[in-house]
Amino acid sequence: MSDEELAKDLGLLSAMTIGIGTMIGAGIFVLPGVAARAAGPVVVVSFVVGGVIAMVNALSISELGTAMPKAGGGYYFVNRALGPLFGSIAGLGDWMGLAFASAFYSIGFGQYLATLLPVPGAFILTDIQVGALIAGAAFVLVNYVGAKETGGIQTIIVSALLLILTLFAIQGWLSFDFATLAGDGGLAPMGYGAILPGTALVFVSFLGYAKIATVAEELKNPGRNLPIAIIGSVALVTVLYAILVSIMLGVVPWPDLSQSAPLTQATRAAFPGGWSGIAVTVVTAGALLATASSANASILASARINFAMGRDRIVTDWLNEIHPQFATPYRSILVTGGLIIAFIVALGQNLEILSKAASVLHLVVYALMNAALIVFRETDDPDYDPDFTVPLYPITPIVGMVLSLGLLAFVGTRELALSAVFVVGSVVWYFAYARNHTTSEGLLSGYIRGRSDELPPPVVDAAESVAPNGSGESEPPSTVMVALSNPRTEQALVTVASALAAAKDARVLATHVIQVPDQTSLAAAAERREQIASESETLLEDARGHAESFGVPVETRTILSHQGVSEVFDAAREHEVDAVIMGYGGARLGGGRAEGALAGNPPCDVLVLNERQFDPSKVLLPTAGGYSSDLSAEVARALRDRLDSEVAVLYVADSDEGTSQGRSFVGQWADEHGLDDAELLVETGDVEEAIERAAADRTLVLIGATEEGLLSRVVRGSLSLSVLEDLDTSVLLTERPKARSLRERFFGR
CATH class of the missing domain: 1.20.1740.10 (Amino acid/polyamine transporter I)
Known part of the structure; x- marks a missing residue:
């Protein structure tokens, strides 16, 4: 359970x-x-x-x-x-x-x-x-x-x-x-x-x-x-x-x-x-x-x-x-x-x-x-x-x-x-019970024991004498959380999460948020609890089995809530996860616009998969050196190392004159991000059309979320969302959180 x-x-x-x-x-x-x-x-x-x-x-x-x-x-x-x-x-x-x-x-x-x-x-x-x-x-x-x-x-x-x-x-x-x-x-x-x-x-x-x-x-x-x-x-x-x-x-x-x-x-x-x-x-x-x-x-x-x-x-x-x-x-x-x-x-x-x-x-x-x-x-x-x-x-x-x-x-x-x-x-x-069961050591004790050479011996001895027996255990592994809602996309999401967790030496936390409409009370929804519990358990057990095939530790959780994507992010904060992976629901994502969820202030790395017959064998990674493309590179390396994916890195130049400079940039970027064995591609012209051409013979596109400001997104739309919605290929959108000023949020960088 x-x-x-x-x-x-x-x-x-x-x-x-x-x-x-x-x-x-x-x-x-x-x-x-x-x-x-x-x-x-x-x-x-x-x-x-x-x-x-x-x-x-x-x-x-x-x-x-x-x-x-x-x-x-x-x-x-x-x-x-x-x-x-x-x-x-x-x-x-x-x-x-x-x-x-x-x-x-x-x-x-x-x-x-x-x-x-x-x-x-x-x-x-x-x-x-x-x-x-x-x-x-x-x-x-x-x-x-x-x-x-x-x-x-x-x-x-x-x-x-x-x-x-x-x-x-x-x-x-x-x-x-x-x-x-x-x-x-x-x-x-x-x-x-x-x-x-x-x-x-x-x-x-x-x-x-x-x-x-x-x-x-x-x-x-x-x-x-x-x-x-x-x-x-x-x-x-x-x-x-x-x-x-x-x-x-x-x-x-x-x-x-x-x-x-x-x-x-x-x-x-x-x-x-x-x-x-x-x-x-x-x-x-x-x-x-x-x-x-x-x-x-x-x-x-x-x-x-x-x-x-x-x-x-x-x-x-x-x-x-x-x-x-x-x-x-x-x-x-x-x-x-x-x-x-x-x-x-x-x-x-x-x-x-x-x-x-x-x-x-x-x-x-x-x-x-x-x-x-x-x-x-x-x-x-x-x-x-x-x-x-x-x-x-x-x-x-x-x-x-x-x-x-x-x-x-x-x-x-x-x-x-x-x-x-x-x-x-x-x-x-x-001393009779808790010391033998708890493994958490307080900051004060750790501070004292870490400075045993500087502090008086009685102080250090006192800290040692009350420390929990399990306090010397290593820190828990980092966490990659996968938010599940649809059995059809479960395997694809868990595959990405497991590959990334294996690369990070992390655990997978499979979470099923059961969203109840605001018009329906939790008590009324609970009348279907047996059906809900059965569906949730089946979904999470399938996820557990798939993740364990990658050799990574797995935990599962179910949350009944009126909230959608915000509840996913609340759970991410609670468990201090490194990355959240979720499916894309079209114009709306878990009760809120995907653009707002991803271009706002997520608590950790966020990956959103728009899956169309998921196949990670041939990966295309378009980049212009944006902040979130670092996360795209990290995911690409995980897929390459764990699933033998072939990776191609794409740069779109403004004109033919910029092709040479573009080749120099994309080669240096790939080397710096551990993708020196990747195929390097340079296209010219409209960015969205260039990505569409390059993706024609690829099975998965990795693209970083926009750093454009709110006003430019309203006027021109968002490149990352357009690619996410318009391509026939599966697309994985990545967002790495980064502090931005109010001016940057409105007008971009």
Whole structure:
């Protein structure tokens, strides 16, 4: 059975609502009463301080997320930079922290549900715990069926929630009384020293922004959308907290504010007469939406952290299984759901333990993520290329570490000890299991071990002692990816891919992207899953057998998605492939124009085959020395060496006077590109007509994609596409990515 992958189905709005929905649920509906009782009216400042700490960390997380949008978020960054020991701490800590948070949000849901409906208790469980179990089970199910459906529900919930809170803020401001806010003891009856303990209590309200990074692998255009979603959600929610908590404390005196349903109480006090009952019902319904959305978003994020750890063999790879219908890591979601239910049952009668345990574990992870950013920068990792960079480096990540770890001093001893148990347990798990299974070595360890002569021996010994047992293995081979969709063209595409992979000493990754029309939901398409799976498996098994005949390693993957060629390129980025080979579909290629796909900014070398009775025995390579013709030469050498193809190199001169100069050029070009045994041809006249004449007795034409600008392509058309479409011979169009300025994109070189 071929492997399957997560499709990129989350947009900017869905990503922002994952963050906003998580934060609003805890900050407004659950904690204000408890926090006000601990700090007094100055708790408003506690929320703002929490927002400042979150914003500093959000800047670092945005840089990390745009550099490497991977499922798992903080875990992935820490594991990649600091190594699998710290990756185990970050992954298991973040996973458990999110499970605690999900249980906390579910308890909040149960609190408000109990004020709206009579919910019976069961056995040793209170009515609140029963309501929490209902919420937890429902949102585990929602996440089980897929991220796109989750994002859609989250958007609806958050939109309704913001409307309800806006109405409360307007009416609450009309009823606001500063004397009520200040009370008899002033703004800080317990002293301003209560601000930071209050921040430690309410920091669970700010966990949502980092959840966006955990679904970055499923996010469309993460380079743009990720920092906007993370930073924007923190800024919006911090302002919202300050306004709404101030209004609540200006409507109900802080000693009297409810610890179970504070916003319901404030609404009853703010709305006059007959409107009070209606408003309370609406706000209670909003509280249910808010706490449910928080639990929903946390379950989504925690399951994908577990998925990422399974992929890296920090935990068992059994968790890696992708659901054939919903394309989600369903086993990971079910395991996470089981933990959440256990926490609700065991700790559901003590909300403070759940909230503080979640905060402490996340603060440790945030500190490690800031350290990871510094390691990425200082080790000059060539794969680290963020679209967003933190301001004032290295001050920003250092401040993020100090603030995150410093806040731990104001968390209770009991919660700190509970979290320490999980950290120690993570270290034990690493040495007992993960170290013997994972093969990835962090950049920091590699940096230290590579400079053993320069660094103190204890530092080098420490790096050696925690290195994974498989860290000395060689780097994985490079990858040539072939995108398949049609059994008729499968053999031709795999032949080219296998020849190129053999020449590169690379592997072949055969990928089948099953494209579903936008008008058809993934759930509806999944009704044909058995037929789809059968067709896909047959196609990929044929590809596997054909590639193995070349003696190259082969992997296969199937992706169910609404996207076409863009999903192919997303998969190419994910697997860091060297080249993608795909078939040509006429005027349109995988849902987008071929010209746009190839003349834009592909992530790697791209080859597009327009196959007409594919026969690579006699290859024609027209060239004028363009950038992509280097790739054409590389392919020609692979076909010559692996398939005994006869290669001819063609140059088209402007006129008869340029023939001699053309012969000199084409001879030198062929020698420089390892094609000194090729037949050399020089034609004159119209380029397209000359290529057509030379191709008359050839079986395959290799031609580099155009470097013409957009305007010239619009006015005159593209030579490469004309050749691709008009010749009777099979044509392989090659495109090698190269940075171009805006002027070059419009007007050419």
